[in-house]
Amino acid sequence: MKHRLAVNQKQLGFIYGALMVFCMFPFISPAIALFIGIGLSLVGLKHKKITNYTSFALKASIVLMGFGMSLTQVVSVSKTGFIDTAISVISVMIVGYFLARLMRIEGKIGTLISAGTAICGGSAIAAVASIVNPKNYQISFSLIVIFILNALALVLFPLIGHYFNLSQEIFGQWAAIAIHDTSSVVGAGATYGPEALQVATTVKLIRALWIIPLSLLIAFVQTDKSQGKVKIPWFILFFVVSIIIAYLFPAGETLYSGLSWMGKKGMVIALFLIGSNISVKEAQEAGLKSFIYGILLWIFIGVSSFQLLTM
Template identity: 45%
Template sequence: MKKILTLFSFLESNKTVQKIFFILLLLTCVFAKVSPPVALLLGLVVANLSGHPFLPFNHIAIRYLLQFSVVGLGFGMNALNALAIGSTSFLFTISSIVATIGFGYLIGRWLSIEKKTSHLISCGTAICGGSAIAAIAPIIKSDEKQTSVALGVIFILNSIALFLFPSVGHWLSLTQQEFGLWCAIAIHDTSSVVGAANKFGHEALEVATTVKLARALWIIPVALLTTILFKNKSSKIKIPYFIGFFILAMLLNTYLPEIALFAPKIVVVAKVGLTITLFLIGSGLNFNVLRSVGFKPLLQGVLLWFFIAALALVSIMCFT
């Protein structure tokens, strides 16, 4: 342990070596197929033990990488399939989104959480985790700290869900379809949804993936509503350009076979972009920032997560 602390002390004092170490970890996230939660954890380790050597550029990199990731994920969606399968879960989807965002607002007020942070956590829980936060953050003009806290809360819970949900599903003897629908609604991020459903079974994986992709389309109306709610009186309401590119990417993937041939590669690159973003977010989130935020955002995330998981589970078991 002393050797590790000595190493990080050396890294913190030697800026050149610190930069090399930072870049090596960044490349590890890119080429070693590191999962988003692990990337965030690696970033937190860097932030709190060796320091971020490129901190002044962190905010710009995070903003553009998040937007790029949202657009790239659109190439993994088929509009026709999403509409066809998503129609069967339409009521579950819209009711859970409205209930989660509404309950999140009440919890945020109750806990006196900063409005933008609370809204990001609510949207990330209600729709599709990091992708939703990536879409909403520029609309409400959240700063790096607010976005970092929201993403951190969401991905910590995602990593727990990946292991918890399959066990609960087997314990409750859920069918493949029930479990696929449940995890698509109750788990935040697509990567964790796919991972949990894959552990449960092939049919669950198909249902979960399709429903989650259809659910992700609700980024658009929620983003539009957010634009109205958070707009400045002195400015005009406008849809952020990357939301338009997100829609365009989905339509291209659906109607142009030529695009569909290399669309999966774009999605892979987009997911790598999100992984890098999380590493950068974690590397800018040191203990001083965490202490200034407190435990309340995490508590909001946990309460919302239990709320949506319980609500979805009861609804699925009673009405399907």
């Protein structure tokens, strides 16, 4: 029996290794990787050791992606985009907190979905998850909500923009503030027009940087109850360092591009590992309320930011 279990684990190790290599291909998106992992979980194929590296993969990926952040570009548009992004991030987190309490949503799911809605979808959820230590089903459920809403936004936002005859600049700002993941922001902006794409991309960079203060704030709020100590998210500080290094030493642009690519692919692999380690029973416990919660937050940021930008 033990021999059979050892063989099975070796076979699983090969399967996991092959799928992680598969996740490196450009046509495998974070959402696809997550669902591949969930598929393994559904058929009972869980590797007991590999999934222990999920947290490290998340943190390392975030640090590496920092090399792809253009601090110069962020600063150049900060005068027009900083206030709008600050208002949106703070308001979403506040509304999300009270809405989660009103709807009796699990605290960690509420925090993850709020962070994903307020900042940059899957990346924000990954960063916050590394601090609050949620269960795998809580991360997976939050990501699924965000990915579904991203797909809808990619189709709906350009249609709404054309219906209301929004300028490319206004649409770019709206997409950057109200759509979760960077990929969907870029996709919606590109669909609407070249100026919309440029504005959306730069404003989204500013919004993404809110991962830093939000993560630090959550770390101070989520203290170790047994010892009363603050758990410092060191990986966020390394994330800042990677951005600064890329800014101070521009000659290494080719290297930074490669490191950023590794970070993005590492995030895809991390989401695959998260999906492969969920419990269907626990995921069902999250319930329809959590999904409705994510939709309501998305509607809030979409409508409020639209009104703010078109006043």
